Amino acid sequence: FDNLQRAVLAYTDSMTRDIHVPDDVFVALRGHFSEKQIVELTVLIGTYNMHTRVLQALEVDAEAEKPAS
Numbered sequence: 001f002d003n004l005q006r007a008v009l010a011y012t013d014s015m016t017r018d019i020h021v022p023d024d025v026f027v028a029l030r031g032h033f034s035e036k037q038i039v040e041l042t043v044l045i046g047t048y049n050m051h052t053r054v055l056q057a058l059e060v061d062a063e064a065e066k067p068a069s
Helices: 005-016 024-030 035-057
Strands: none
Touching: 005 024, 005 035, 024 035
16 A cells, blocks of 8 residues: 555544544645545545444345345
8 A cells, every 4th residue: 555545544444443533643644635635535434434333233234135126
């Protein structure tokens, strides 16, 4: 992974696992993105986290085969 990808992965991991994002992770992200882009990335990560948690809570298997119509 390059520096940009590592910054995004670190940010995603922090948001997903710890919720709190350490300053050093956020500073690394700022080196690659504008404030607007960081907000958009944050919303995107949060949306995927929400979907995952809702599906887990409802025990929905997103990869299950659909019945034939």
